Amino acid sequence: MDSKKDIKSLNLEELKTELESMGEKAFRAKQMYEWMHVKLARSFDEMTNLSAKFREQCKEKYEYTCVKPVRIQESKIDGTKKFLFELSDGNVVESVWMQYKHGNSVCISSQVGCRMGCRFCASTLDGLERNLTPSEMLDQIYAITRLTQERVSNVVVMGTGEPMDNYDNILKFLHLLTDENGLNISQRNVTVSTCGIVPRMRQLADEKLQITLALSLHATTDEKRRKLMPIANRYSIKELMEVCRYYFEQTGRRITFEYSLVGGVNDTEEDAKELIALAKPLCCHINLIPVNPIKERDFVQSDTGHIQAFKNKLESKKIHVTIRREMGRDIDGACGQLRRRHTQEMQNPDGLSQEEN
Numbered sequence: 001m002d003s004k005k006d007i008k009s010l011n012l013e014e015l016k017t018e019l020e021s022m023g024e025k026a027f028r029a030k031q032m033y034e035w036m037h038v039k040l041a042r043s044f045d046e047m048t049n050l051s052a053k054f055r056e057q058c059k060e061k062y063e064y065t066c067v068k069p070v071r072i073q074e075s076k077i078d079g080t081k082k083f084l085f086e087l088s089d090g091n092v093v094e095s096v097w098m099q100y101k102h103g104n105s106v107c108i109s110s111q112v113g114c115r116m117g118c119r120f121c122a123s124t125l126d127g128l129e130r131n132l133t134p135s136e137m138l139d140q141i142y143a144i145t146r147l148t149q150e151r152v153s154n155v156v157v158m159g160t161g162e163p164m165d166n167y168d169n170i171l172k173f174l175h176l177l178t179d180e181n182g183l184n185i186s187q188r189n190v191t192v193s194t195c196g197i198v199p200r201m202r203q204l205a206d207e208k209l210q211i212t213l214a215l216s217l218h219a220t221t222d223e224k225r226r227k228l229m230p231i232a233n234r235y236s237i238k239e240l241m242e243v244c245r246y247y248f249e250q251t252g253r254r255i256t257f258e259y260s261l262v263g264g265v266n267d268t269e270e271d272a273k274e275l276i277a278l279a280k281p282l283c284c285h286i287n288l289i290p291v292n293p294i295k296e297r298d299f300v301q302s303d304t305g306h307i308q309a310f311k312n313k314l315e316s317k318k319i320h321v322t323i324r325r326e327m328g329r330d331i332d333g334a335c336g337q338l339r340r341r342h343t344q345e346m347q348n349p350d351g352l353s354q355e356e357n
């Protein structure tokens with residue numbers, strides 16, 4: 001990325017200061033902010049109530065983030081759409097658009113790749129390339145709104161990347177996304193998912209936002225968790241439970257635990273019992289996710305009966321639990337796979353990707 005200032009990542013106050021330094025009045029900042037974050041303009045050229053001369057000056061001075069759709073897949077089963085967006089440096093990220101009864105939801109990526117190394121996850125297979133800027137996270141949502149012509153009401157940060165490993169940018173993104181002068185998405189309709197970086201979770205709790213924090217738990221003992229998620233070598237389940245309690249105390253928001261069921265690994269009766277013991281003292285909700293197998297690993301999904309029995313066991317102890325609906329099953333591939341396939345095809349344009357061979 002070049003060194004021009006990223007104008008779409010500035011909040012309204014910062015934009016006012018910025019434009020004032022160019023000799024513009026404060027109301028110009030309001031107009032421009034609206035073009036960027038309400039009217040979702042794709043370039044300075046669309047900002048027709050700003051003078052041509054001023055727009056040219058802005059083009060010289062600022063980077064205007066606008067992600068470019070390079071692939072769109074649509075599910076024939078439920079209309080879920082998966083988008084692959086190209087960033088200004090040629091990297092690509094994926095985002096997903098899902099329609100629910102309660103509104104449209106977008107799942108965005110927070111990094112190009114991920115360095116956390118979770119064993120079942122395709123997003124981490126090539127490591128971390130770089131963090132996404134606030135504007136690159138926002139523009140995934142803006143681009144999907146422009147393309148679908150439908151309002152997004154829910155945002156989940158559950159695509160590629162570990163948001164707590166890109167903390168400052170995520171925080172800025174959350175403020176811009178929920179700003180009443182911008183897209184004005186309710187904080188309560190935003191979920192951020194983390195593999196469990198305890199100090200950052202504590203920092204987020206201190207922000208006292210009304211967003212939902214989802215913890216990817218996936219195992220009930222440190223030993224089992226270490227086998228699935230390297231981050232478990234850094235932070236224990238005890239520390240995770242403490243910080244989840246703290247998050248609830250600070251925000252009043254119920255925590256979500258994500259628990260991907262992997263056949264024969266974390267789906268036994270004993271696992272269910274241990275999960276109940278962890279969940280019971282906390283105000284939480286458990287989201288059971290049938291693991292989505294990736295070809296690079298040999299994990300298998302628990303069978304449907306097993307998943308239902310696991311759920312029943314938790315419910316019998318009055319734990320709030322849902323099984324995540326598998327949206328876009330026919331286009332899916334696990335999170336991170338579309339980007340991976342695209343990159344492989346770009347590197348090997350004459351042949352089929354390894355996946356298709």
Ligand SMILES: C[S@@+](CC[C@H](N)C(=O)[O-])C[C@H]1O[C@@H](n2cnc3c(N)ncnc32)[C@H](O)[C@@H]1O
Nearest residue numbers: 120121158161162193194195216258291292334
């Ligand atoms: C891709 S991560 C991104 C957010 C954050 N890094 C995290 O780990 O929570 C979002 C969720 O997808 C889950 N996930 C990743 N790969 C999966 C797979 N192959 N099958 C099912 N869930 C998966 C993760 O464990 C996590 O709960």
Ligand code: SF4
Nearest residue numbers: 114116118121124161
């Ligand atoms: S599950 Fe989340 S933290 Fe783990 S590798 Fe995937 S994206 Fe990264």
